[in-house]
Amino acid sequence: MHELPITESIVRIASDEALKHNVSKINEIRIKIGEISGLVPECIQYYFDVVSAGTKAEGAKLIINKLPIVMKCVNCNFTGETDKFVENKCPDCGSTQMKMIGGNEFYIDSMEVEKDGD
Ligand SMILES: [Zn+2]
Numbered sequence: 001m002h003e004l005p006i007t008e009s010i011v012r013i014a015s016d017e018a019l020k021h022n023v024s025k026i027n028e029i030r031i032k033i034g035e036i037s038g039l040v041p042e043c044i045q046y047y048f049d050v051v052s053a054g055t056k057a058e059g060a061k062l063i064i065n066k067l068p069i070v071m072k073c074v075n076c077n078f079t080g081e082t083d084k085f086v087e088n089k090c091p092d093c094g095s096t097q098m099k100m101i102g103g104n105e106f107y108i109d110s111m112e113v114e115k116d117g118d
Pocket of ligand 1: 073074075076077078090091092093094095
């Protein structure tokens with residue numbers, strides 16, 4: 001269960017941004033998480049409701065998008081999602097040497113906010 005610290009950092013980052021930009025309320029937070037991170041969106045939402053209480057992010061809607069695992073062939077630089085690498089082989093050159101270049105991401109993509117004043 002590593003969703004709790006992740007969720008705490010989401011709320012912290014969002015609150016910091018809100019302070020910096022005179023935001024009165026955060027309506028929506030869009031988050032990207034890599035497929036392999038193992039993070040469960042439902043858990044993040046659950047913790048978010050608890051952790052964000054009393055902050056400017058309270059009541060905000062979380063929109064969580066999963067990013068696919070992306071592999072790259074070390075031999076010929078072919079890049080694609082895992083389903084392209086049948087039996088763990090590069091579809092271009094047949095090499096079995098590859099590395100993961102995407103799928104472990106976690107970041108706040110954007111936020112929708114209400115500003116003070118205007
Ligand atoms: Zn290759």
